[in-house]
Amino acid sequence: EDKVVQSPLSLVVHEGDTVTLNCSYEVTNFRSLLWYKQEKKAPTFLFMLTSSGIEKKSGRLSSILDKKELFSILNITATQTGDSAVYLCAPIQGAQKLVFGQGTRLTINP
C-alpha cells in the first residue's frame, strides 16, 4: 500500500528561525513529488521535484528529492509569520494521482 509520512507533524518556531520539513514515501509507479502550502483555504503549489539531488529554490524556500532513499525535504530560512501553514507533501503515482501525506503544521511566533 502507498505510504507517505511527513515529520514532524507539528512545529513551532520563532520568526527568523530556519526549519526543515521531512517527507518519506513508498509509492508505486513514482513519477515526481509535489509540495503544497495550505493556509486556511485550498492548497497552493510550491514545488515539483522530478530528479534526485537537484535543489529547487523560490525565495526563502528550497526543496530537494532523494529518489534512492525515497524522501524529500523542504527548507524555509528566515521564517516569517506568513509562513505559518500546513505543508503537504504529495508524491505522484502513475500519470496524475497525488498521494498526500498528513502534513506538517508550522507555526511561526513573532
Next chain:
Amino acid sequence: DAGVIQSPRHEVTEMGQEVTLRCKPISGHDYLFWYRQTMMRGLELLIYFNNNVPIDDSGMPEDRFSAKMPNASFSTLKIQPSEPRDSAVYFCASSLLSSGRGNEQFFGPGTRLTVL
C-alpha cells in the same frame, strides 16, 4: 483566469439527505480531481477524470458516493444518502498534462459539508 470554481462553499444538511457538490475546472484543463479532507484522514483522492472519462475511482468510499463529468467544464459529486461521517471539506482540482508543469494541480476553494 477565474481558477477552479466550486459551489456551494458551505453546505449543512441532515442525515439521509442527498448532497450535490459542483465544480467548474480551469478552462482547457484535461484532468479533474475530487478530494476529501478531514482532520483524521488528511487529504484523500476520491476520483479523477481525464477528458471527462473517470480514470480511477478507487478512493470513492462506498456506493453512496457518485461523480459525473458530463462535459469539460462541469463535474458533480453526489452523496446519497448523506451520513454524519461524510462531514468534511471537499476539494475539486484540475490540471493540464501537456503544459510544462502538467502534474501541478490547481485547487478550488472547497466545499465545507456538515451532515447533522
